Every structure is written in C-alpha cells, then in structure tokens.
Amino acid sequence: MSSGLAIRDTAKKAVSLISKHKFARIYAHYDADGIAGGAIVAKALLRAGKDFQISFLKGLNDFEPENDELLIFVDMGSGYSEKISSINSDVIILDHHKPDGEIKPKKTLVHVNPHLFGIDGTYEISASGVAYIFARELGDNKDLASIAILGAIGDKQKLVGLNKEILIEGIEAKCLEVRPGISLPSGKLSKSLSMSLEPYLDFYGKEEELKEFLRKLGIEDKEVDDLSLREMQRLGDAITLRLLKLGAYEGVFEQIIGKRIVVKNLLVKNSSSLVDIINSCGRIGATSTAFSILLGDEKALREGVEIEEKFKREILEELLKRRRDVKEGFCIRYLVMDDAPSTSPIATVFSRYLMPDKPLVVLNIKKDGEVKVSARTTEKLARRLDLAEVMRLSAIRVKGVGGGHRVAAGANIKRENIEEFLKEVDRICCAMLA
C-alpha cells in the first residue's frame, strides 16, 4: 500500500500488542461492516495461532468490560472515549467512527482510526478495511480483502483511497473481481428489481409497474447474474431513468451503475447479495449466522438466505406504509415509529432514494421507552453538515448519547425527550446549513 503509512504503522503496534497475549476478546458492531471486520480479525487471529472469543454489539452504552485480557473493538469504540478510558485491560480499537474525545487508557491502547491520520473514514475506508490493514500486518492475509470490501459496500462507501488499494490487492490475490454491469442482488430479474434496497427502485408492491418496465426493457426475466453485457447496459439505462424519476440522490448512480463486484472466495459471489444477507442477519440479531457465513459455513448460508428474504420483505412493507408518516421540520424531515423491525435501512432508503434534499431523522420507540435514532443525509449535504455532531450535541441536550459519521449517525434517547431532541436537531441542522 502506498498511502496510509501512518495508519499502517499504528496497525503494526496493534500486532505487537497482540504478541503479548494468547487470547483476545473481540467486540464488533452488528452491521455488515462490523461483522465483516470481526470476521477478518477472527480469521487473522486463528491463522496467527491466537485464541479469541467474539461478540457482536449494537453499541457500548451498556457495555461492562471484562478485565485483565486483551479487548479488540471493531467498528466501535472511537465514539466512546469515556467508556474505553474506564477499561482496565489492553485495548485495540479498529474503527472509522468519529472519535468523540481523548481516550485516557488505564493500560496499553492502540487506536487505529483513519480520522486520527487525516484519512476520510466516511468514504475511503471502513472498519473492515481498518481490520484488513491490521490483518495484513499480522500475516499473509491478502485473501481477506474480499471481506474488507463487503464492509465498505455495507457502509455505502466509495472504492477510492485506501478502499481502492484494498480492492487492487484483492484483485491481485484473485479473491475479488470488478466486472462491468450493475450492482444488483442475485435472483430472477423481476424479483431482484422489486426486492432490492440498494438500489431501491420502488417496484415492491407495484406488480403492474414492474411488468411494464420489463416489457419496455425487452429483456426476458432471467437470472441477473446471467445477463449479457448488452442487456446489463440496457438495464442500466432504464434503472438510471427510474432513479431520476424517483428523485434519487445523484451520488447513488456511480455506486450502482457501471460495475459489479464479485467476491470470488466467499460463499456468495455477488457482493450485493452477500452484503444484504450479512446485514439482514445482523439486524435481526442472527450475528453468529452472519459471522459463520463469512467463515464459509454452508448451513449458516441457507439460514441467512431465509432471514434475508423475510427481513427485506418487512423493510419493504415498512417503506410503503411509512412514507406518508414522514413529517417536515424546518431543515430536516423526521419519522417516529413504534417498535419497528429496524430504523437504519428505512432511514437509508428514504434519504438516498425518495427524499434526499433534507437530512432525515428516524426515531424508533422501543417497548421499554428507549428511543433508537438513525439520522441520514447525502454526501452533498454532508459537505455543509455533520450528522455525527448533530446527533452528539442534540443527544447531550437530553442526556442521551449520539455520534457516528457525517452522513450516517445515530443516538439513543428517552421517549419523553423526543420533542426537545427533534427541535434541537432541527435547530443545529439549520445552523450548519445556513
């Protein structure tokens, strides 16, 4: 790798800290990036002859650390400086979330995060990419590049900067391939188009519209992965038109149209499908299924495919139902839901495909009165606005916690504070966008 020397040096320090331990406890975030990063660290440790235990967490708010061991945090940790400072063990953080303050470690800390080295952690490297950089320093692990790229796709990143370097290493190691085409999940064309969340094409529940689309397209309803290059091009043009009509954010086009990424050494070769499966498993709490799939477990894959189908249907139903519940603030839109299956995919689809002109804040009131907040915006708006800061500051105001990335952030607050929280979010967004 040519760039990112400083981050690689820090990864080397993480490797020398590992050498002092026989066992590590890994805590990884429960989304595709976190699970991919966790799988990379686990595989690299296995190959290095280290024992480990891995758990997947939604965050560190209720985290009670175990002492006297080595703890490795993946896709988490940077935004919890106080929590990490309270840990009485050696700690490695492999993360790309914005650091929320200085960590004052009790023992040895190695903090590997692109933000600390002036590298863009929102688009140019994800936690699984950071985990990959660490794994490369630990041993001959170039074949894990495909898993690293899955995490980047899961976090809607771009394949530029360090991501691009990882992609190239993966191509050289023959575990990755970039083919011309469109990034769509596997399956019959009609099903793929109506079930896809990335891109979201708004065909779900609209059979007639979909039929008409396919008729005009003049391509028979065959497997997406078997389409010829010419068919892919025609489909690409039609999808572009469809997205323009929906009012989708222009940044999605370059991510969807033109290429598809094949992860050659994993159980599912279509990267778009595999990311969906991993994400769906993570969201419903089947994290060990997702993890096992990345480790090559066929039985886990069969479970994962079923989970994905069910989860996506739920989300697609929610998207249809909730569209009219989205409310207008001054500078934001918001949606309050009661115990919905998941907020983040809903927030992502609305903010990227259906209403990209304002930041969107989705609140999900859990049965215990806790509210999980997901805020999303486009890269274009994020040039002027930092949702990680918006969430952090607004949450503090109501004694909650918040943080994340410029384009995708979250918070946890209490039900009784929703109104005050939203007011604060709207106020700060207006101030940043002014």
Ligand SMILES: [Mn+2]
């Ligand atoms: Mn991530």
